Amino acid sequence: xxxxxxxxxxPEDLSEKAALLELTGQNALRVENYLGIIEYSDSxxxxxxxxxxxxxxxxxxxxxxxxxxxxxxxGWIEQIHYF
Amino acid sequence: xxxxxxxxxLNLCANHRIFLWDICPVxxxxxxxxxxxxxxxxxxxxxxxxxxxxxxxKCGLPFFLNRHRKRKVFAAGLFACGFFIFFLxxxxxxxxxxxxxxxxxxxxxxxxxxxNIGYGTLKRTVDxxxxxxxxxxxxxxxxxxxxxxxxxxxxxxxKEHIDADMHAAQKVPFASDLVAEEDGTIVKMITREGMxxxxxxxxxxxxxxxxxxxxxxxxxxxxxxxxxxxxxxADIYIKTTLxxxxxxxxxxxxxxYTGKKxxxxxxxxxGKYLGADLGIDTFETADIIGKxxxxxxxxxxxxxxxAGILQANEYRITAKAYTKEEASALAEANLQKFLTENxxxxxQIFENDVRIEISATAxxxxxxxxxxxxxxxxxxxxxxxxxQEGTNE
Numbered sequence: 001x002x003x004x005x006x007x008x009x010x011p012e013d014l015s016e017k018a019a020l021l022e023l024t025g026q027n028a029l030r031v032e033n034y035l036g037i038i039e040y041s042d043s044x045x046x047x048x049x050x051x052x053x054x055x056x057x058x059x060x061x062x063x064x065x066x067x068x069x070x071x072x073x074x075g076w077i078e079q080i081h082y083f
Numbered sequence: 084x085x086x087x088x089x090x091x092x093l094n095l096c097a098n099h100r101i102f103l104w105d106i107c108p109v110x111x112x113x114x115x116x117x118x119x120x121x122x123x124x125x126x127x128x129x130x131x132x133x134x135x136x137x138x139x140x141k142c143g144l145p146f147f148l149n150r151h152r153k154r155k156v157f158a159a160g161l162f163a164c165g166f167f168i169f170f171l172x173x174x175x176x177x178x179x180x181x182x183x184x185x186x187x188x189x190x191x192x193x194x195x196x197x198x199n200i201g202y203g204t205l206k207r208t209v210d211x212x213x214x215x216x217x218x219x220x221x222x223x224x225x226x227x228x229x230x231x232x233x234x235x236x237x238x239x240x241x242k243e244h245i246d247a248d249m250h251a252a253q254k255v256p257f258a259s260d261l262v263a264e265e266d267g268t269i270v271k272m273i274t275r276e277g278m279x280x281x282x283x284x285x286x287x288x289x290x291x292x293x294x295x296x297x298x299x300x301x302x303x304x305x306x307x308x309x310x311x312x313x314x315x316x317a318d319i320y321i322k323t324t325l326x327x328x329x330x331x332x333x334x335x336x337x338x339x340y341t342g343k344k345x346x347x348x349x350x351x352x353x354g355k356y357l358g359a360d361l362g363i364d365t366f367e368t369a370d371i372i373g374k375x376x377x378x379x380x381x382x383x384x385x386x387x388x389x390a391g392i393l394q395a396n397e398y399r400i401t402a403k404a405y406t407k408e409e410a411s412a413l414a415e416a417n418l419q420k421f422l423t424e425n426x427x428x429x430x431q432i433f434e435n436d437v438r439i440e441i442s443a444t445a446x447x448x449x450x451x452x453x454x455x456x457x458x459x460x461x462x463x464x465x466x467x468x469x470x471q472e473g474t475n476e
Binding site (some may be wrong): 037040041064 | 089090093094096097098100102103104105106107113115199
């Protein structure tokens with residue numbers, strides 16, 4: 001299935017529901033294709049994605065908007081981990 | 084929100100399509116913004132997660148109105164203000180005229196006053212199309228006129244004839260000759276239409292017909308059988324002379340600013356001035372510079388309230404005499420200005436024979452300037468009394 005989607009040129013964020021991150025400088029992050037928030041504080045945001053967990057560490061983090069489709073995070077972003 | 088599982092609560096909100104924004108962690112929970120209609124559907128979600136919700140602040144028009152529901156006078160004032168602005172929006176409070184150069188703003192304003200259009204005119208009484216047509220008819224120099232009402236502003240845009248040749252080159256609807264406007268000698272002549280009666284090198288006098296719009300048609304024995312009429316058209320350049328005279332006394336008055344300034348302020352309401360001149364008229368002689376600003380709510384929503392500032396700069400008039408060098412330089416500058424003005428009109432300066440003489444009391448510049456200029460004035464052709472055939476009038 002993965003090979004078929006790849007052969008058809010379908011991007012992985014559509015076929016695999018892979019997390020899509022758009023980072024603007026070090027201050028803004030937009031995340032799509034996530035399942036939910038596991039943990040949230042002003043220095044850490046842990047998101048559950050389909051295939052992995054995503055950890056965003058930083059300072060003064062706050063969620064600018066939160067909806068089912070996308071999440072917009074602002075603050076000083078220092079690290080992004082996948083595990 | 085506090086207590087229970089916050090993250091689960093946030094995820095439930097997202098899954099139930101409840102939009103949250105500006106979610107910020109605080110000491111014992113989170114603070115977030117939510118729409119009023121979504122707030123009422125939070126209760127079952129909060130119960131499921133054992134989360135408690137507390138309203139910190141209410142923003143928006145419904146809450147504002149509810150909070151100020153007892154302030155009836157304030158509401159009445161707001162309503163009266165809105166009505167007053169609506170009332171003012173029915174009138175013209177600013178007239179902008181753009182594109183005019185030879186027709187000055189006061190002339191245009193006087194014309195508008197004659198048409199009963201001015202400051203404070205009811206907007207619905209202004210017929211833009213009729214006004215534009217009237218302007219085009221009454222000012223022949225206007226080749227394009229646009230009138231529009233925008234907000235409380237009447238915007239008039241015009242375009243004038245600025246090129247004299249353009250005016251001259253217009254086709255006249257009748258047979259015409261070109262006649263000389265002044266005496267001179269023809270140096271160049273290109274005829275496009277009509278019968279040339281003179282040639283290069285000929286001396287002409289003012290009023291002489293240079294190109295005739297009447298062309299004789301002859302038979303084989305050279306008898307005139309008919310006349311063909313046309314609009315004579317030619318470029319005729321003549322060498323002619325211009326008399327130049329300039330004279331000014333050496334003793335003259337000059338204004339010297341003392342450096343003293345006074346300021347005055349005024350307010351203009353509905354065209355009436357309410358001023359505090361603050362002794363601005365106490366100077367015997369002064370230049371007064373004014374700056375006015377009209378209140379404008381939006382780009383073109385002018386209101387009949389203006390405020391202005393006046394600045395009076397005192398000066399003293401003292402009598403001075405030009406030195407010979409100064410007088411000579413001034414006379415030379417005046418001559419150069421005269422020559423430049425003529426060159427801007429398309430006149431070519433061929434020879435300049437002006438002498439500057441300075442006496443004990445005055446400076447005088449006299450002389451003759453030889454120029455090459457275009458000539459030819461259109462006049463109606465006097466038709467010869469003969470049976471005419473093939474006219475192209």
